[in-house]
Amino acid sequence: MKRILNHIALGLLMITAASCTKTDDYKGPDQTLQGTISDVATGQNVQGEVGDGANSNRIKLLEISYSANPTPQYLGVMQDGTYNNTKIFAATYKIDAEGPFVPQVQTTPVVDQSQTLEVKGGNTTVNFKVEPLLRVDWVGTPVLNANGTITVQVKMSRGTTNALFQNNITDIALFVNTSQYVGNNINDASRTARTSYTGNAANAVLGTTLTLTTVGGALPASRDYYVRVGARTDYGLKQYNYTGVLKVVVP
Amino acid sequence: MRTKIFVLLLALSAITPACKKNLDVPPLNIIADKDVFSNVAGITAYMARIYSELPMEDFKYQATSGFKTFFYGSAYANAGEAISRDVANTTETFNYWADAYILIRDCNYFMETLPQYASNYSAAQVNNWQGEARFIRAFTYFALVKRYGGVPLVDKVLTKPGESIDDIVAEIASFKIPRASEQAIYDFIASDLDFAFTNLPETNSKGRASKYAAAALKSRAMLFAGCIAKYNNINLTSGGTQVCGISSAKANDYFKAAYDAATLLNGKYSLYKASFSATDKAAQATNYANLFLDAASAENIFIRQYHVPDAAHWYDANQIPHQMWGNGYSAETNPTLDFVEMFEGMPKNVDGTFQTLDAAGHYLLYDNAGDPFANVEPRLKGMVLFPGDVFKNQIIDIRRGIYTGSSAGGINKLVPANSTALYPTANLLVSVNDVPSPVDVGGGKKMNPAGSSGFFTNISGVAGCISGFTIRKYLDPNKAPADLATNKSDQSWIEFRYAEVLLNRAEAAMELFNGGQGSAYQTQSLADVNTIRDRAGATPATLATLNINAVRTERRKELAFENKAWFDLRRWRIADTEMNNRIYRILNGFYSTTAAKYFYDDRWDERASRYTFDPRWYYEQIPAAVITKSPNVVQNPGY
Numbered sequence: 001m002k003r004i005l006n007h008i009a010l011g012l013l014m015i016t017a018a019s020c021t022k023t024d025d026y027k028g029p030d031q032t033l034q035g036t037i038s039d040v041a042t043g044q045n046v047q048g049e050v051g052d053g054a055n056s057n058r059i060k061l062l063e064i065s066y067s068a069n070p071t072p073q074y075l076g077v078m079q080d081g082t083y084n085n086t087k088i089f090a091a092t093y094k095i096d097a098e099g100p101f102v103p104q105v106q107t108t109p110v111v112d113q114s115q116t117l118e119v120k121g122g123n124t125t126v127n128f129k130v131e132p133l134l135r136v137d138w139v140g141t142p143v144l145n146a147n148g149t150i151t152v153q154v155k156m157s158r159g160t161t162n163a164l165f166q167n168n169i170t171d172i173a174l175f176v177n178t179s180q181y182v183g184n185n186i187n188d189a190s191r192t193a194r195t196s197y198t199g200n201a202a203n204a205v206l207g208t209t210l211t212l213t214t215v216g217g218a219l220p221a222s223r224d225y226y227v228r229v230g231a232r233t234d235y236g237l238k239q240y241n242y243t244g245v246l247k248v249v250v251p
Numbered sequence: 252m253r254t255k256i257f258v259l260l261l262a263l264s265a266i267t268p269a270c271k272k273n274l275d276v277p278p279l280n281i282i283a284d285k286d287v288f289s290n291v292a293g294i295t296a297y298m299a300r301i302y303s304e305l306p307m308e309d310f311k312y313q314a315t316s317g318f319k320t321f322f323y324g325s326a327y328a329n330a331g332e333a334i335s336r337d338v339a340n341t342t343e344t345f346n347y348w349a350d351a352y353i354l355i356r357d358c359n360y361f362m363e364t365l366p367q368y369a370s371n372y373s374a375a376q377v378n379n380w381q382g383e384a385r386f387i388r389a390f391t392y393f394a395l396v397k398r399y400g401g402v403p404l405v406d407k408v409l410t411k412p413g414e415s416i417d418d419i420v421a422e423i424a425s426f427k428i429p430r431a432s433e434q435a436i437y438d439f440i441a442s443d444l445d446f447a448f449t450n451l452p453e454t455n456s457k458g459r460a461s462k463y464a465a466a467a468l469k470s471r472a473m474l475f476a477g478c479i480a481k482y483n484n485i486n487l488t489s490g491g492t493q494v495c496g497i498s499s500a501k502a503n504d505y506f507k508a509a510y511d512a513a514t515l516l517n518g519k520y521s522l523y524k525a526s527f528s529a530t531d532k533a534a535q536a537t538n539y540a541n542l543f544l545d546a547a548s549a550e551n552i553f554i555r556q557y558h559v560p561d562a563a564h565w566y567d568a569n570q571i572p573h574q575m576w577g578n579g580y581s582a583e584t585n586p587t588l589d590f591v592e593m594f595e596g597m598p599k600n601v602d603g604t605f606q607t608l609d610a611a612g613h614y615l616l617y618d619n620a621g622d623p624f625a626n627v628e629p630r631l632k633g634m635v636l637f638p639g640d641v642f643k644n645q646i647i648d649i650r651r652g653i654y655t656g657s658s659a660g661g662i663n664k665l666v667p668a669n670s671t672a673l674y675p676t677a678n679l680l681v682s683v684n685d686v687p688s689p690v691d692v693g694g695g696k697k698m699n700p701a702g703s704s705g706f707f708t709n710i711s712g713v714a715g716c717i718s719g720f721t722i723r724k725y726l727d728p729n730k731a732p733a734d735l736a737t738n739k740s741d742q743s744w745i746e747f748r749y750a751e752v753l754l755n756r757a758e759a760a761m762e763l764f765n766g767g768q769g770s771a772y773q774t775q776s777l778a779d780v781n782t783i784r785d786r787a788g789a790t791p792a793t794l795a796t797l798n799i800n801a802v803r804t805e806r807r808k809e810l811a812f813e814n815k816a817w818f819d820l821r822r823w824r825i826a827d828t829e830m831n832n833r834i835y836r837i838l839n840g841f842y843s844t845t846a847a848k849y850f851y852d853d854r855w856d857e858r859a860s861r862y863t864f865d866p867r868w869y870y871e872q873i874p875a876a877v878i879t880k881s882p883n884v885v886q887n888p889g890y
Contacts, residue, residue, distance in 0.1 A: 054890070055865075071882050107488040167484075171831065189832060189861055190671060196831055236485050237889045238827060238866040 027090070032123045033059075034084040037077060037097050039159060040129040045081030047136075047228075047242035048099055050181045052076040057099030057239075059083055059126075064116070065092035074098075079183065080244070092118045100232065100239040101130035102165050132159035134169070134231050134241040139209050142227055142248045148218025150176070150248050153211050154229045159241075167233040169202035171195070171240075174212040175228050176219075180247070182226045184240050190216045221250050288368040294380060297361060301387050302458065302555075304354045306347060306394035308814035309555055309744035310564040310725075313338075317345030321565055321737065325584040327722075330816035330826070331862070332807075333584045334718055334835055336710055340862040346874040347398065351391050352405065358388040359408045375452070382450035386460040386468070389443035393472045396436040397818055398871045399887065400487070401494035403428035404439060427881040430494040434501065437476040441508060444469040448515070457546075457556060458743075463519055464553035467747040469512035470755040475822050477505035477762060482824040485869055489885040495870050503766045506759040510772075513756035516552070520749040522786045523550040532629045535788035539633030543725045544742055552747035563738040567730055572636060572721045573685060573714055574648055574703035577735030582705065584812065585718035586635050587835040588853055593808055595789060596627040605838060607851045613661025614850035620650070620840055623851060629788030634724040634812060638702070638840050643728050648702035649716050651839035651852070652681040653692060658846035665852055671834070671859040681706075684713045692844045706839065710858065717857070719838035724812045750786075751815075753779040754806045761802045773797070780805050821869055830864040 037046045037057060048057035057077040063070045077083040077099070096104040096114035104113040115126055139153040152174060158166055175182045176191040193215045212229060219225060225248045230240035277283055287293035303319075311319050313326045328335035329342075361384045369377050395402045409426055410419055431439075447465035455461040480502035487495035497505075523542040528534040542548055557564055568576075569583040576582075588605055591597075598606040598615065609615055617623060621639020624632075636642055638649045654662065656678030665679075666672045680690055682701030689697035701707055705715020727742060757779035760772040773794065781791045783805060792801060803823065807816060820826035834855040841850050867889035878884050 067882070069882055071878055072886070107491075170828065190859075192832075194832060196828060198828075234484060236866075 029087040029089045030122075031088040031090050031119045032084070032086045033061075033075070033088045033119055033126065034082070034123070035059075035126040035128065036082050037099065037101075037128045037130055038081065039132055039135065041131070041159070042135070046099065046101060046130060046132050047081055047244055048077055048079055048183075049240060049242075050079050050183045050186050055185050055239075057081070057097065060096050060098055061088075062094040063089070063091050064094050065118075079181065079242070088119055090118075090120045092116065095126055097128040097130060099130075100134070100235075100241045101132045102160050102162060104128070104130065131162070131165075132241050133165055133167075133233050133235055135159045136229055136231055136241055136243045138229075138243050138246065142246055144248060144250060145213070148221070148250070149214045150174075150219065150225065150227060150250075151211060151213045152227060152229060152246075153209050154243060155209050156206055156231055158206065165235060167235040168197070168200045169205070169231055170197055170234050170238065172197075172202065172205070172210070172212070172231045173229070173240075174214060175230055176214050177226050178223060180226050180245055182228050182245055183242060184230060191219060219250050224249050284364055285368070288364055289371055291372075291376075294365075297357075298380070298383060298459070301354060301357050301361070301384075304350065304357070305387060305390055305555070306351065306354075307390075307555055307744065307746055308818075309746070310557070310566045310740070310742075312814060314341055314343045314817070315345065317347065318350075323565070323569060323580045323583065325569065326814055327584050327812050327816075330820050331587060331829060331833070331835060332590050332811050332816050333586045333722070334837070334856055334858075334860065335583050335585060336714070336717060337583060339860060340830070342865070342868040343398065343871060346876075347394065348874050348877055351395050354391050355388055355405055356408060358384045358391070359406065363408055378450040379452055379455070382447040382462070382465070383455075383460055385443040385447040386451070386465050389440045389447065389465075389472070390468060392436055392440050392443075393468065393475075396433060396440070397475055397822070399873055400496070400870050401430045401433040401436055401492065403881075403884065404431040404435060406439070427883045429490060429883040430492065430885060432492045432494060432497075433479065434476070434493070434497045437472060437479075437497070437505070440472050441469060444472070444512075453519075458554060460553055463516050464747055466512045466515040467552050467752050467755075470509045470752055470759070471747075473505045473509035473512060474755050474759055475818075477502050477509060477759065478822040478824075480505060481762065482822070483869070484824065485866070485888055487870075487885070487888050494885065495887060503763060503768060506762045506766065507768075509759040510756055510763060513752045513759070516749065516752050520552060520752070521549050522749060522753075522782065523548045524786060527786065532626075532632075532788055535629035535786075536632035539630050539787065540723055540728075542633075542748075543745065544727060546743065548745075548748075550749045551743075551745050552749060552752070554743040554745050556743045557741035559739055559741045562741070564740050565737045566725060566742065567727050567740045568735055568737050570722050570726055571730075571735050572642070572647055572649070572704045573716065574645060575643055575732065575735065576714065577732050579736050581714045581735075582716045582721050583714075584722040585716055585837075586720040586722060587718055587856075588838045589836050590811065591627075591631065591635065591720065591838070593804055594628040594631040596631075598623055605851075605853050607838075607853050608664065609661070611661060613663060614852070616658075616662075616843070616846055616848035616850050618848060620648075620842075620849050622849070630786075630808065632723075634722065636721045636723045638719070640723075642723065642726075647704065647721070648699075649704045649706075649719060649721070649840060650700070650702035651706045651719070651841055652679050653690060653698060653700045654679060654841045654843045654850075655845070656843075658843050658848075662843060662846070662850060666854060668853075669855065671855055671857075673857075681708050683707060683709050685715065692842060692847075694847060698842060706857075717837070718835075719840060719851075722812055745813075750783055750809050753782055754802075754809060757783075758799075758802050758806065761797070761799050765799060776802060783809055820864075824869065826864040826868070827866045830862040833862045834859055835862070 049055050059075040061073045075083055075085045094114050094116045135157045137155050139155050142150050142152045173194040175187040177187045191214045193212055226245050228242055228245045230242045232238050232240045306318050313322050314329050316322045324337040325335040327333045328338040444465045448462045451462035480497040480499050483496050527538040568580050571581050573581045592605050600606045624637040636647050640647045665674050680700040684707050687699055689699050692698045707713040707715035757776045760776035764773040777797050837856055839852045870887040872890040873886055
């Protein structure tokens, strides 16, 4: 028995000795990277999808101090157009933003608006000025109708004069949810009013005031609803541009 | 002197054993190239294995589980053809990649090794096998490119013979091949298939590729390439290479290539018409159903064979209507009303939807459950089982419930149109499960509320029908009840049949006509569509009604439930508009006790299961493990 114990002890000793030759003292990710994505013309934040970077707008980081050809890391951008990540490694990054706006990096013709900088010293702010594919703006405030539905008004316009990115509008929707997180990925599908268009039929709404009403009859009473209008064009991944989120109290 | 001789002898005797050559023998438990490549049996075994690895969307494919898998559920419930209790809105998630490159390596290895043993065979044999290897490699690249766009192009064995692990590690950087352009992959597929067409024989043994299988694959692949060039909006360029997207200037070239490849099959195959009769709709329906089961069909170009018990699949067990089931699975594929409405021969509203109400808004009443479907297009009868149809000598008994309310003055719609509302419980008898509970419906008749095949309201608990229809295509009508179980089906999967080739040409021709290439293409498109419609028992199309949408609809009808729709909707780039928060429609049958008649209610899927196609899915996510191994492989947009 004692012999076996000795063997086990010896084995453990060997494993321990072999694994302790070098301490991992690399500094953890302790940097904060934050900022906004805003409309270059209006200065307003570009509203986006809810998500962790898979569907939402996102910040792309290329850690070029690590490799000339690094695998990209992505940071999700909050639906209000701001981002904030407190666990970034200090390093030099090439950074750009992705979402429903004119891409910051294009190949034909070559455009590169990405920003290369060293993230260090604790807190780094990087802001992006972009041209959204569509601008969707509230007109007035949402109205709670007598029949229990909600009606809103919006006005849409192109955010860019570049004809390459002025594709046809394919969808306009009034998204409704019972939490402040609302958009194409998360909404009450039975209340959300969606309209799809083919060809250039929807382009006529640009510049006009558009009225949208929730579907599915009266909204259940005694709770708060959050509404938001989104629209998308037939460009690339067909992400939505949004208004901000407004709260409607249904008494 | 003597001593010197002794020393010499001693030295020689010490050296001699080292020279014995027969000690350096290859291990006997490992099969070497010469064992495989120097005889026909070895080559057949090699071929059998690589054929079995072909990435074919067949009976054993499902979007979430992958190729060569066993599953309960349906592969057809992802593109609007059907809904299934066990399948929800999804894209492919099984990360097809590593298996593809293993198979490509097997093909490359075969192509490079066979010439060393070519003296053992006739030139015809060698050409045949080289052609098959090219066909399989092209098939595999096509499976990759239609999922991911451009992928790394490997056209030779990357390692050298006899390399050690250390040698391979030393040159690992050279294996990290970046993605080729999407166009380069399609062009590579085309050149492999041209080689295969030249070298393969007119006919080959069942399950192996003939030259016409290569031509059929080329017509399919080039049609995909043309559509990407014409319709794709998602572009990605990496290092000067366009890995997603093809220049629109190439569209007509690819459509022309698809057209020409399809034309190579002219006169070589024909549509299956063994039990067809121009005047008998029932015979036309039976003929269409038999097409998928008759091993002697002149329409089959390339098939994959199955065999019980060693190479079986689960198709019959999954698809059999509940009333005939073998106590395992059943009714997994439930065609949607949206699909059924694409066909002709049923009561319809002016907008083309199925008519259930009269002008006054009351339900249309029928004496028999099958009356509204009596005259539907024979092809549809051959692929879908309707209430009242006879299959395996049983009447298909699908019903939602029994309505006991008054029918005086007509029955009003139970729930509003386009609503997810539940049916009112008053005046409605339903079945929770499949335990027979017949109720007296008057006139001395007894009836189970849900029939014997469903709808059962405990949807997830009982394998019943949930759309009002089940599927007939590929279903074996001669299976004993005991064989309606897993691992008991072995009908062959028809990967290429002549109808698809005709439809490939019809579509390519219509695209060429629309692309300004002349009206001869329009005429050919119409001729091909009408060849299909004639066999289907449908009224002929005319030049006035034929446009690209009509050609696509014809394809969706003819090739439904053959795992084509998902990739077709993707290449047409309409999947995201077709599936934009969509709830599919169903058709529920009821029996009214007071009227003693049947009526049907069209409504949204009662589970309110919504389908959305994320536009990112047009290019699937490259598996993370691939990028970890080779950072030179760039990810597709949005992932």
